[in-house]
Amino acid sequence: MTTVDLQARNLPKFGGFSPGMIRLELRRMVRNKRTVIFTLVMPAVFFLLFGTGGDYKTERVGGGNVTGYILVSMAVYGAMLATTSGGAMVSIERAAGWSRQLRLTPLRPIAYIAVKLVLAMTIGAVSVAVAFGVGALAGAQLPVSAWILCGLLAWVCALVFAAFGLFMGYLLPSENVMQILGPVLAVLSFAGGLFVPLDELGPTFATIAKFTPVYGVGEIARYPLTHDGNLWLAVLNVLVWTTLFAAGAMWRFRRDTARV
Amino acid sequence: MTLTTAPEAAPGTGTAAVDLDGVVKRFGAVTAVDGISLTIRPGEVVALLGPNGAGKTTTVDMLLGLSQPSQGRVAVYGKPPADAVALGLVSAVMQTGGLLKDYTVEETVRLTAVLFGKPRTAVTEALRRAGLTDIGKRLVGKCSGGQQQRLRFAMALLPDPELLILDEPTTGMDVAGRHEFWSAIRDDAARGRTVIFATHYLEEADAYADRVVFVRRGRIVADGTAAEVKALAAGRTVRATLPGATEAALAAIGGVDRAEVRGDTVYLHGNDTDEIARHLLTRTPAKDLEITSRNLEDAFLALTADEETPR
Numbered sequence: 001m002t003t004v005d006l007q008a009r010n011l012p013k014f015g016g017f018s019p020g021m022i023r024l025e026l027r028r029m030v031r032n033k034r035t036v037i038f039t040l041v042m043p044a045v046f047f048l049l050f051g052t053g054g055d056y057k058t059e060r061v062g063g064g065n066v067t068g069y070i071l072v073s074m075a076v077y078g079a080m081l082a083t084t085s086g087g088a089m090v091s092i093e094r095a096a097g098w099s100r101q102l103r104l105t106p107l108r109p110i111a112y113i114a115v116k117l118v119l120a121m122t123i124g125a126v127s128v129a130v131a132f133g134v135g136a137l138a139g140a141q142l143p144v145s146a147w148i149l150c151g152l153l154a155w156v157c158a159l160v161f162a163a164f165g166l167f168m169g170y171l172l173p174s175e176n177v178m179q180i181l182g183p184v185l186a187v188l189s190f191a192g193g194l195f196v197p198l199d200e201l202g203p204t205f206a207t208i209a210k211f212t213p214v215y216g217v218g219e220i221a222r223y224p225l226t227h228d229g230n231l232w233l234a235v236l237n238v239l240v241w242t243t244l245f246a247a248g249a250m251w252r253f254r255r256d257t258a259r260v
Numbered sequence: 261m262t263l264t265t266a267p268e269a270a271p272g273t274g275t276a277a278v279d280l281d282g283v284v285k286r287f288g289a290v291t292a293v294d295g296i297s298l299t300i301r302p303g304e305v306v307a308l309l310g311p312n313g314a315g316k317t318t319t320v321d322m323l324l325g326l327s328q329p330s331q332g333r334v335a336v337y338g339k340p341p342a343d344a345v346a347l348g349l350v351s352a353v354m355q356t357g358g359l360l361k362d363y364t365v366e367e368t369v370r371l372t373a374v375l376f377g378k379p380r381t382a383v384t385e386a387l388r389r390a391g392l393t394d395i396g397k398r399l400v401g402k403c404s405g406g407q408q409q410r411l412r413f414a415m416a417l418l419p420d421p422e423l424l425i426l427d428e429p430t431t432g433m434d435v436a437g438r439h440e441f442w443s444a445i446r447d448d449a450a451r452g453r454t455v456i457f458a459t460h461y462l463e464e465a466d467a468y469a470d471r472v473v474f475v476r477r478g479r480i481v482a483d484g485t486a487a488e489v490k491a492l493a494a495g496r497t498v499r500a501t502l503p504g505a506t507e508a509a510l511a512a513i514g515g516v517d518r519a520e521v522r523g524d525t526v527y528l529h530g531n532d533t534d535e536i537a538r539h540l541l542t543r544t545p546a547k548d549l550e551i552t553s554r555n556l557e558d559a560f561l562a563l564t565a566d567e568e569t570p571r
Contacts, residue, residue: 009347012377020374024367031362097357101415103326104354105375106346 015108017115025119035085038178039127043078044134047071050195052138062225063143069225071135072142072150073194076221078127079158080189080214084181086120087165087249091177094170094256109257113166113249120162121155128155142225149224157217157238161185163245164213170252185214194218213241275338277302277423277454278323283332285318285478292318294478295332300456302422305449307469307486308458315478316458317355320427323456324352337422348376348419353412353426361401365392365411368400372415382418390414390444406437413444424448426457430464442468496533496553500546502526513539 012018029035051070059066093099102112128151142150168181189195192214198206209215216237219229278300285293293315300306308316321327322334325342336344344350359368366387373383387393390410400408409429416424426445430438446468449455459465465472466486474482495517503524510519515532526546528536533551540546 009349010377011346012375016375018374021371024363024371024374027367028360028362093360096360097354098360100326101354101358102375104324104345104352104416105372106348107375 012106015111016106017111021115022118025115026122029119029123038182039078039082039085039123040130043074043081043127043131046077047074047131047135048138057139062227064146064225065141068135068140068142069222071131071140072154072222072225073218075128075131075151076154076158076218077189077194078131079124079154080161080185080217082124082127083120083158083162084165084185085178086123087116087162088169088177088181089119090116090166090169091172092175095173095175109253113253116166117162120165121159124158125155146225150221153224154221157220160213160217160238160242160245163242163249167245167248167252170249170256188212188214192218210237216241276300277304277337278456279335281333283322283329283334285322285327286330292478296480298473298480300454302454303452305455305468305470307465307472308456308475309460309462309465309472310475311460314475316475317427320352320425320458323425324350348421350423350425351416351419351421352424353409353416353429355428355431359400359408359411361399363400364396365398365400365403366396368411369414369418372418376419378418386414386417389417389448391440404437406433406441409433409437409441410444413441417448421453423454423456426455428458495529495531496551498528498533498536498540499550499552500526500540501548502540502544502546
């Protein structure tokens with residue numbers, strides 16, 4: 001073979017970003033029992049433990065009950081966990097040398113990131129849907145508009161944690177990155193008023209809370225139910241944190257893909 | 261974004277598979293590759309032979325676009341390596357790593373197929389040629405080292421590359437795994453694919469390469485056919501303590517091809533070392549005799565002793 005037909009070869013479309021890859025990656029993600037428990041089972045269980053007791057089902061908030069209010073918070077928590085672990089998958093893949101293997105394919109690094117984001121957001125959507133399904137059966141009451149809007153907002157705003165997961169995934173080259181990030185998210189959830197209402201924490205802490213990354217997501221997601229709080233401050237919070245995490249992820253990503 | 265390769269690389273123009281021109285690679289103060297120039301024609305099976313740390317992997321990384329030379333130029337089928345990789349002209353079986361434990365064997369190959377835009381039939385074919393058909397459903401984490409290496413081989417086959425690069429492909433494999441792996445490679449090379457493999461096993465270079473490129477300390481010290489290597493690999497060395505010996509006198513002993521004196525120690529190279537030993541023990545006061553096969557280092561020394569590059 002001395003002549004080589006170089007013309008028959010083409011690069012894939014969209015840098016290798018394809019439904020086929022997303023399908024395979026989803027299948028792999030679901031195979032990981034820890035991910036499933038973390039992102040789908042745990043938020044629902046937390047909701048049942050903390051959201052359905054006492055007189056929560058009869059006490060009213062906005063157009064729904066306290067159980068519904070807590071459900072939205074837990075859905076946000078689930079979406080956060082899901083998108084973070086979706087983003088943090090890059091850490092495991094870097095540790096395994098898979099990222100290096102992928103560099104021997106036409107997959108563009110930016111397409112790889114896009115696949116990870118789609119995966120993170122997909123599992124985030126499933127997490128919200130599971131939580132809401134459990135909530136509906138367990139006595140959560142929300143106006144129809146709040147069921148839809150709260151769910152959508154919890155999901156969309158979780159993008160900030162997809163960026164967080166990616167950033168941490170590039171920062172921490174570890175197989176067990178979620179064992180570090182899980183507790184971090186729990187602390188952030190407390191600090192951001194997701195588990196306990198901020199006015200129960202005292203004025204100093206409530207002020208600090210407004211600057212933490214979970215605060216904005218929680219406020220926005222509950223707004224269709226409560227119509228309460230400073231929405232613009234919350235939006236600003238989400239935008240600033242998303243920008244910071246995305247910038248951090250890009251910084252590490254560029255370092256990672258630089259050809260030395 | 262669909263790109264087709266540039267028209268100047270038309271079929272039949274005789275583009276070299278690999279063209280390294282004065283390539284230097286430094287890592288801080290360390291020079292891993294120190295001025296390598298090498299041209300490999302399509303269809304050649306070339307062993308990149310050298311001890312650990314000779315710069316083989318660094319060279320392979322540059323061929324695959326995983327790293328950039330500090331100086332010099334690298335072209336694969338006339339293209340920058342990263343472009344050749346993206347087009348599937350070149351693929352590689354790397355030393356270790358690069359697999360995800362929670363994919364099955366078949367899924368791993370399928371993902372590669374998706375990335376290269378190849379159909380499902382290509383997956384079945386790659387699995388078959390790498391001898392993995394029976395374990396397609398097995399999780400990668402449950403595969404043996406040899407099976408994982410054949411999986412890397414299956415992935416490398418998927419783009420149907422013109423050039424296949426193997427970096428220390430049998431490291432950590434048992435004898436059976438090594439045999440199976442090389443049978444698969446040999447069957448494949450028979451179809452006319454260009455193959456470059458890095459190894460520090462002289463036997464592998466001898467058995468599977470048409471051409472052997474010796475690398476040491478980041479330089480090509482010799483470049484020859486496998487037959488030349490075989491000649492070098494043959495023969496053994498007798499080492500003995502023999503004060504006052506001269507190289508001329510020793511070279512006159514029957515069966516000695518080459519003699520060397522280092523202080524009181526003499527080194528006699530030849531094919532019939534029994535005869536040399538008998539002579540030393542019966543006709544001279546030599547003592548502390550030791551007979552060793554020539555190792556890679558000796559082969560290097562022998563090759564570099566004559567001339568720079570015998571080709």
